[in-house]
Amino acid sequence: MKRVIALLVASLVVGAACGQTTTPAPGGSAPAAGKKTTLRLPEAAKIVNTMDPGVSSGGAGLEQIQNMFEGLVYVDQVTGEIKPGQAEKWSVSPDGITYTFNLRANLKWSDGQPLTAKDFEYAWKRATDPATKSRYAQALWPVKGGEAFGTGKGSAEGMMAKATDDRTFVVTLERSTPFFMHLVATWTAYPIRRDTIEKNGDKWTLTKDTYISNGHYRLVEWKPEQSMTVEKNPNYWGENNGPDTIVWTLFDDVATKSVIAYEAGEIDRAVLVGADITRAKSDAVLSKEVKKFERQGSQWIVLDATNPPLDNLKVRQALSLATDGKRLNEVVLKDAYFNAVSIVAPGMPGQKKENALGYDVAKAKQLLSDAGYPDGKGWPANVKFTFASDGAEFKAIAEAVQGMWKSALGIDIVLDPMEAKAFDNWRTTRKAQPFHFYVSGWGSDYEDPNNWYNMLFHSKADFYYTHWKNTEFDTLVDNGLKENDQAKRKALYESADKIINTETPLITVYHWARFDLIKPYISGLGHYRVLGRVQGYLVRVNK
Amino acid sequence: MTTYILRRVLLMIPTLLVVFTLTFLIVHATPGGPWDESEKPLPEAVKANLSRQYHLDDPLYKQYVDYLVNALQGDFGPSYRFVERSVSDIVGATFPVSAQLGVLAMLFALVVGIPLGALAAVKRNTWIDFVASLITVTGIASPPFVRISLLIVIFSLALPWLPSGGWEGIWDSRVILPTIALGMGPAALLARYTRSSLLETLAQDYMRTARAKGLSERVAVTRHAMKNALIPVVTVAGVTLANVITGAFFIERIYGVPGIGRMFVDSVTGRDYPLLLGIVLLFALLISVTNLLVDISYALIDPRIRYR
Numbered sequence: 147m148k149r150v151i152a153l154l155v156a157s158l159v160v161g162a163a164c165g166q167t168t169t170p171a172p173g174g175s176a177p178a179a180g181k182k183t184t185l186r187l188p189e190a191a192k193i194v195n196t197m198d199p200g201v202s203s204g205g206a207g208l209e210q211i212q213n214m215f216e217g218l219v220y221v222d223q224v225t226g227e228i229k230p231g232q233a234e235k236w237s238v239s240p241d242g243i244t245y246t247f248n249l250r251a252n253l254k255w256s257d258g259q260p261l262t263a264k265d266f267e268y269a270w271k272r273a274t275d276p277a278t279k280s281r282y283a284q285a286l287w288p289v290k291g292g293e294a295f296g297t298g299k300g301s302a303e304g305m306m307a308k309a310t311d312d313r314t315f316v317v318t319l320e321r322s323t324p325f326f327m328h329l330v331a332t333w334t335a336y337p338i339r340r341d342t343i344e345k346n347g348d349k350w351t352l353t354k355d356t357y358i359s360n361g362h363y364r365l366v367e368w369k370p371e372q373s374m375t376v377e378k379n380p381n382y383w384g385e386n387n388g389p390d391t392i393v394w395t396l397f398d399d400v401a402t403k404s405v406i407a408y409e410a411g412e413i414d415r416a417v418l419v420g421a422d423i424t425r426a427k428s429d430a431v432l433s434k435e436v437k438k439f440e441r442q443g444s445q446w447i448v449l450d451a452t453n454p455p456l457d458n459l460k461v462r463q464a465l466s467l468a469t470d471g472k473r474l475n476e477v478v479l480k481d482a483y484f485n486a487v488s489i490v491a492p493g494m495p496g497q498k499k500e501n502a503l504g505y506d507v508a509k510a511k512q513l514l515s516d517a518g519y520p521d522g523k524g525w526p527a528n529v530k531f532t533f534a535s536d537g538a539e540f541k542a543i544a545e546a547v548q549g550m551w552k553s554a555l556g557i558d559i560v561l562d563p564m565e566a567k568a569f570d571n572w573r574t575t576r577k578a579q580p581f582h583f584y585v586s587g588w589g590s591d592y593e594d595p596n597n598w599y600n601m602l603f604h605s606k607a608d609f610y611y612t613h614w615k616n617t618e619f620d621t622l623v624d625n626g627l628k629e630n631d632q633a634k635r636k637a638l639y640e641s642a643d644k645i646i647n648t649e650t651p652l653i654t655v656y657h658w659a660r661f662d663l664i665k666p667y668i669s670g671l672g673h674y675r676v677l678g679r680v681q682g683y684l685v686r687v688n689k
Numbered sequence: 690m691t692t693y694i695l696r697r698v699l700l701m702i703p704t705l706l707v708v709f710t711l712t713f714l715i716v717h718a719t720p721g722g723p724w725d726e727s728e729k730p731l732p733e734a735v736k737a738n739l740s741r742q743y744h745l746d747d748p749l750y751k752q753y754v755d756y757l758v759n760a761l762q763g764d765f766g767p768s769y770r771f772v773e774r775s776v777s778d779i780v781g782a783t784f785p786v787s788a789q790l791g792v793l794a795m796l797f798a799l800v801v802g803i804p805l806g807a808l809a810a811v812k813r814n815t816w817i818d819f820v821a822s823l824i825t826v827t828g829i830a831s832p833p834f835v836r837i838s839l840l841i842v843i844f845s846l847a848l849p850w851l852p853s854g855g856w857e858g859i860w861d862s863r864v865i866l867p868t869i870a871l872g873m874g875p876a877a878l879l880a881r882y883t884r885s886s887l888l889e890t891l892a893q894d895y896m897r898t899a900r901a902k903g904l905s906e907r908v909a910v911t912r913h914a915m916k917n918a919l920i921p922v923v924t925v926a927g928v929t930l931a932n933v934i935t936g937a938f939f940i941e942r943i944y945g946v947p948g949i950g951r952m953f954v955d956s957v958t959g960r961d962y963p964l965l966l967g968i969v970l971l972f973a974l975l976i977s978v979t980n981l982l983v984d985i986s987y988a989l990i991d992p993r994i995r996y997r
Contacts (some may be wrong), residue, residue: 191945196772205730279742279772281724284732297734348773370774371783372856373945395855398942398951403854410845410853567721574736609732684873 178473183687185389185668186413187680188404191371191396193337196281197450199336200273203281208333209679210374210394214256214359215336216382218247218266218315219327223681224592224673228327232261232337232360232383233315242322242630245330249313254302254381255339256364264308269338270307271295285334288323324630328592336360362386362683372396376682388683405663414668414687418661424480426663435663438679439673443589443658447531447547451614451651453580455526460517466503466650467510468554475656478546479539483656488647490675491657493675494596496626496639501647501656507554514555522556532572532584535563540585542644543655559583576611586610589658590676595639599623603646614651694985701977708973709760709966713753716962723769723960732997743769749925756966766963770955776967779952784971787941789859790867791934797872798879798933799926803919805876806883811910813888821880828877834939837870841944854945867944871937874983875929887918927983935972983997 189209197207199215218233230236233247253261268274270289273280274296287293289307294300306318319326329335339358342350350356357365363376363386374394380388395412401419403425408416418426418436426432447469455461471486484492487503511521519525530550533540544561551557559582564572573584588609591597600623601607605615619642626638660678664671667689671680692989740746744755758924759766765776774782810820814833844866845853853861890896893913899909938950956965987994 198772201772276738276742279739281731281735281739283738284734298740350765351773370771370779371945371951372945395945396852397945398955403943403945406841406846406853410849423738565721567958568719569721571720571722 151554153626165613182391183389183689184391185671185682185685185687187392187394188400188407188413188417189374189394189396189416190397190400197357197368198348199333200269200278200338201280202333204333204677207641208677210376211333212361213363213682214357214361214365214376214379215333216361217331217336218249219331219335221328221331221674221676223672224683226676228331231331232266233250234552234674235596242324243319243498245317245319245326247315247317249315250383253315253360253383256359256379256381258381259339259358260312261337261360262312263315264312265337265339266315266335267307267309268340270306270335271302272343273334274305278332282332285329285332288319288321288326288329290318290320293320304493311586321404322630323626324632325592325594327460327596362388362681363392370396371398374615375440386683388681388685389628389638389687392682400442408663408665414665416506416663418663420480423661426661432663435666437673438620438662439660439662439663439678440450440493440620440675441589441658441660441673441678442493442675443586444486444489444491445483445582445585445588445658446489446610446652447655448586448610448612448652449583449614449650450576450581451612451649453582453613455517455519455529456582458517460513461519462650463503463557463648464510464514464517465551466653467506467513468551469653469655470505470550471654472505473550474543474546475507478542479656482660482661486654486656488643489650489652489654490595490598490643490646491590494590494593494595494598495632496599496643497614498640498643501640501644503647503650510554514557517557518558522558523556527558529557529559530562531559532562532564532569532581534566534569534585543585573611577608581611585655587658589678593676595623595635596627599639599642599646600627603651610652612651614649616645618648619645619649690988690996691869693981695982697981697984700975701981704977705970705973709757709970711755712969713756713962713965714796716960716965717749717752719960721960723962743767752856756963760966760970768956768964770959770964771961776963779964780949780967780971782948783947783952786856786946787934787937787950788935790871790941790946790948791930793864794870794872794933794937795875795926795930797868798875798929801872802876802879803883803922806880807887807910807915807918809880810884810887810891811906821884825877825880828873831873831882833870833874833937834943836873837867837940837943840866840870853942856944856946856948865938867940867946870944871933871940875926875933878929879922879926882922883918886921887914890914890918892985893917923986923990924983927979927986931976931979935975 196202197211199211202208202211203477214360216231218231218236219228220231222229228606232249232253234250236245236247249263250309250591255261268287272278274283274292276296276298283296288294289305291300291304291306295302295305308316310316337360342356342358346356350369354367359365359379360382362379364379366375366377368374373396376392378390397409399424401417404413404416405418405422407413426436449456449462451457451462452675475481475483487499488497490497514520514522531544531597533544535541540668541563548559548561551559573586588598588602602609603619604623606618618652622638622642626635626642627633660673664672668687670685672684673680706898721747722736724736744752756766766774768779771779805821805824809818812818841853844851851866852863857863896914899913900906916924936950937948938954940946941948941951942954953968954962956968988996
């Protein structure tokens with residue numbers, strides 16, 4: 147949290163400084179009336195592959211969707227708190243089962259039509275319906291009857307999300323779910339206009355007349371593979387002091403092409419990776435425009451905790467202790483990320499950096515020797531380190547880790563690169579098949595420990611197929627899921643955090659970050675640590 | 690001639706079927722599925738539902754027959770990755786862009802390549818010939834992605850005259866760099882062909898006759914030599930046109946042109962089977978038709994060739 151505050155302070159200072167050097171916009175607020183402002187952003191072309199909130203996986207076009215839609219509630223970018231959006235208030239029954247949302251008066255869609263609780267009921271049921279082919283349907287499964295409907299065993303009528311009148315939306319859950327409000331804030335729970343979908347089918351997202359939304363902005367034009375333009379939505383209930391227009395240019399290779407377009411003055415922000423980070427940092431002009439943002443995510447080496455020699459806890463701990471996260475990030479990856487702290491990303495309730503094993507070669511050697519491999523003697527041949535070879539980064543990680551383990555522990559591993567899609571396929575089949583190591587990652591969908599400890603590491607979920615099972619851990623996180631007292635809940639997850647870091651079914655390589663170049667006349671362009679998308683209404687273009 | 694054309698058109702059907710079958714088998718034998726897993730994996734339940742909804746868990750023969758039956762009715766199915774657009778929508782939007790860019794690049798190639806080659810032949814072994822050779826060798830030897838990258842660095846960053854990417858139709862300045870980058874290869878090729886073909890023609894007996902009867906060198910070359918020298922060049926140009934339209938994917942990707950080559954590459958890396966099959970069929974048809982047109986043009990330009 148401290149780091150987040152520091153980051154925010156830093157960005158405010160930078161923002162204020164920018165305000166002084168350019169047009170004197172009072173307090174960095176909206177520029178003088180009459181002058182239209184445009185924010186020009188880059189986006190990955192293939193990322194924008196669906197603009198349907200009810201279908202999106204959250205990778206696809208999320209930034210654009212979030213700027214054009216608003217749910218009952220939203221997550222405050224600065225504090226991480228749940229704030230009222232389309233709902234002005236809500237109440238939860240004492241048993242945590244029934245949620246009643248009261249919508250604001252006179253809500254409107256971008257075309258001026260009234261927006262009612264029925265639009266939410268329609269959207270929630272549509273997203274859950276398997277025929278909608280949602281990439282994120284499970285967000286609404288905690289609703290009573292939701293999972294049954296979503297897996298083809300129930301019906302829309304059986305899903306307990308009902309509009310009792312135009313301004314009241316009542317949701318009954320299967321069981322108490324302390325993080326449910328975070329799910330209500332996701333894109334899957336955004337309202338959707340029934341008539342445009344029934345009339346236009348899947349193509350409702352393509353034109354400004356059919357893509358009716360309810361957020362700060364509305365669609366002007368989407369040119370697939372080229373650009374997307376949005377303008378302020380005059381029918382939004384609240385204020386919007388952001389730029390009048392936002393234009394996203396869509397690049398196939400956003401990291402390299404956005405830097406060129408940025409330097410040519412065509413866009414206001416660029417995404418930096420690899421060698422461009424080093425170049426920008428040493429450039430007289432660009433170095434002042436480089437910004438580094440935290441994203442709540444971890445990149446790991448995933449271990450098969452049941453496959454010899456990794457079934458031996460001492461071996462896993464030795465490998466983790468011999469992995470120099472500081473060197474990996476700062477030297478190998480040119481400080482493109484944040485140094486590894488622990489398995490779960492910093493800031494998540496439950497995560498404690500004291501629980502991590504850390505980096506200690508002497509201890510690692512001792513543990514490996516205790517495990518029966520003194521100085522690597524007797525280490526089996528053909529222990530494989532698998533990774534997707536489409537980017538240079540994973541290869542760099544694999545080679546660096548291979549070198550670290552060789553020099554610290556005297557063991558050999560075999561690098562096993564795979565084409566990206568072949569890797570996905572291979573990874574999926576690890577559920578029932580042994581492996582040694584592979585590289586993968588996770589970023590928070592919402593800031594609740596359930597999104598990590600229960601969904602990824604509980605032995606029933608085993609999202610990464612580590613095959614690791616610890617009954618005490620499972621019980622702790624099961625109880626954490628049910629606990630409504632936030633302090634007790636945090637303590638339960640902290641105990642679980644200690645267990646997983648000690649048992650080390652995963653070794654952290656780094657925590658997610660994002661490097662940007664941002665033009666000096668832009669302020670307020672932050673990068674939220676969860677999901678990390680730009681919210682246009684917070685940005686000021688002082689030009 | 691009519692029977693010949695008819696026979697060639699009928700032969701395209703088995704050709705396309707073979708192309709379709711091979712592509713279908715290869716894509717299904719390649720590991721990996723179409724669902725977006727770029728940043729972090731999708732949950733199992735979601736993947737299972739998607740595969741069911743898109744009939745990817747049907748037996749392979751059924752998927753094959755279904756796709757073929759639908760394709761014959763003009764329905765190439767939905768794209769897996771672009772939820773809101775069908776394969777026909779995507780091809781319909783991107784193919785005209787590639788076609789326009791391809792035709793422009795080909796015009797550039799003709800306007801630059803043929804005069805360059807002719808000049809080199811006429812001024813054989815002078816400095817003009819050497820400079821022309823240098824240009825053509827560079828054009829042939831440099832891959833398109835190097836050419837477009839260099840052009841962007843020079844004309845968008847060093848001399849900021851032109852935008853660094855995008856597409857706004859053929860009347861916008863954004864068309865210039867990709868046209869040159871794409872056209873330079875074929876221009877060099879045409880220049881080489883024109884040069885060697887013209888050199889051969891210039892040595893013919895009728896050229897000596899033309900000069901002997903008092904025609905100026907310029908008239909002799911333009912009226913008599915060029916006409917014959919261009920026969921092989923025309924056939925090369927025809928085949929090149931198909932290549933230019935279907936093979937611009939590097940330039941389309943780097944310069945951000947929303948063309949079909951870019952979708953083709955994406956459909957392979959993204960395992961978007963219906964889109965990939967649709968584009969492969971279109972390319973196969975395009976190349977078959979171009980080859981037929983080239984063969985017909987032989988007969989039209991060269992009186993010595995007759996088809997039965």
